[in-house]
Amino acid sequence: MTPAVDHYDRLLAEHYSWMLGGDVPGLVPTQRELLLDLGVAPGTGGGFAVDLGCGPGHTSLALAALGFETVLAVDLSRPLLAELTDYAREVPAVRPVLADVRTVLRERVPVGTVDAVVCLGDTLTHLPSRGDVAALLNDVAAALAPDGVAVLSYRDLTVPLTGTDRFLPVRATDDRIMTSFLEYPDDDNAYTVVVHDLVHTRRDPGDDWTLRTSSYRKLRLSHEWVKRQCRTAGLRVVGDHQTTGGGLRTVALRLVG
Structure with missing residues (x-):
């Protein structure tokens, strides 16, 4: 059994963009509209966004297309970050960063400065433990600016398939x-x-x-468990969506108070 990052390096990174349909830039307009629907926007100050588990970068590019002046695109997969770097050559707002999503907010982001934190795909379920998920949610709450928004997506795999x-x-x-x-x-x-x-x-x-x-x-993260951890971290759910098939849940969050 390999950790998720090794699994990507050994097999999945080579095929990840193909899994998404083979046209990463072509996904950007749809991803931009999704983020807009979830309340993600840079506001009047230009904006600072963080994309945790960015992969080949369609969400990072969508954040830049929304008008964010700085998009920190974080992943531990060198091949996927290399793809993103190629796509973002003409998009100076996107800054690829090889770092662990569990520590990057604490290590590289000043408290209370981020306008949007997104963690999409199945990044949360790739973390080693539920304790890591809870700690990351605390870091997200600490990083957000008072009017900031966070968006998470993950698959609820708690009901076994047979x-x-x-x-x-x-x-x-x-x-x-x-x-x-x-x-x-x-x-x-x-x-x-x-x-x-x-x-x-x-x-x-x-x-x-x-x-x-x-x-x-x-x-295996239940949807109710994730929402409880969000509340414990000081985040309130302002949007809650489920895709048909696959069990993918998406929540939009803002700071309590």
């Missing part, structure tokens, strides 16, 4: 097929789920398929 429902098709094209398989271990008191990613690739249609695999654990 049988063939545990096989999740990700994407398939002529040269690549990706499937994930979920395993619920009985050694951790329902704390994590083991994700097995299987990627078949071939160079030409007549070639044999080559299979590469890697596995890692993701946290």
Whole structure:
């Protein structure tokens, strides 16, 4: 079993943009509208935003498109940050940073200065422990400016899938097929789920398929638990959305008071 960052370096980073559809800049307008709908805007002062777990950067680029003057794009995957750097060559607001999302706010962001913190995809469930999630929420609350907003998204994997429902098709094209398989271990008191990613690739249609695999654990975070931790950190939920299928939850948060 590998940590999430090693899993990305070994397998997933190479295919991540393809998983998103293969056109990262093309995702920016939709992501910009999503952020706007959630109340993310730079305001009159230009704005400072932090994108935790930025990946190849479609959200960071969307924040820049919204008008934020500085977008700190944070990830631990060097290949994904390299992709973002290429996309952002003409976008000086975006500043890629190789750093751990668990510590970057405390180490690099002055208290009370951030207008928007976003942590999308499944970044929260990639953290090693629920304690890390709770600590990160405290850091988010400390970093936010009084009128700032935070947006989190994560999958609620607390209800186990069974049988063939545990096989999740990700994407398939002529040269690549990706499937994930979920395993619920009985050694951790329902704390994590083991994700097995299987990627078949071939160079030409007549070639044999080559299979590469890697596995890692993701946290099982219930939606109610995350909202309780937000309240404990001093954050109130001002928006709460769920996508159909996949269990992805998105919450928008502001400081209490």
